[in-house]
Amino acid sequence: QQQVKQSPQSLIVQKGGISIINCAYENTAFDYFPWYQQFPGKGPALLIAIRPDVSEKKEGRFTISFNKSAKQFSLHIMDSQPGDSATYFCAASIQFYGNKLVFGAGTILRVKS
């Protein structure tokens, strides 16, 4: 059972464009929604995270939009750069249960220069 569904599987964006990755979840008990970035040959690293009490969080060029009623959240990368080319994973967890993360399947982003 895939509790977090992520789309698209892959994405090609021109340099300077906006990259958008979407995730949908099923379990309404989830209360923490992080995004992880993974470069080839490396482990994932936390990029940005949001809790359901806010609808948007921005850190530099990265923004999470959160829609609690639709059970969806998305990552927007503004002014995408070739250095942003990586695999992005959305995830969700229930903080009370030790933050066991449930990951989406991942999106491979390629930013063309």
Place this chain on the structure above:
Amino acid sequence: DAGITQSPRYKITETGRQVTLMCHQTWSHSYMFWYRQDLGHGLRLIYYSAAADITDKGEVPDGYVVSRSKTENFPLTLESATRSQTSVYFCASRLEDTRGDTQYFGPGTRLTVL
């Protein structure tokens, strides 16, 4: 250097053999996790540990065994490796800080079972 280290980074083994993947962290984080990464599945939790001598199953625990006698070490053992256990394995530790709740991942171990 501080952080999480995994060893070996690459391992080739044969079906039926026992394999142990090592994970070591220098932060003394309480929580540690083992994930496997497979194309199309993202990362799936195998086992986690809330503290030394406390472990629990994750989403895909079958065929794996863990132990945690010391806070800094969290080895994962495949008792009798199968081809379906060919994967990239990541160890992680958890820190709650001002930024929120972060899991820090090691560099991974690529395991091939022939």
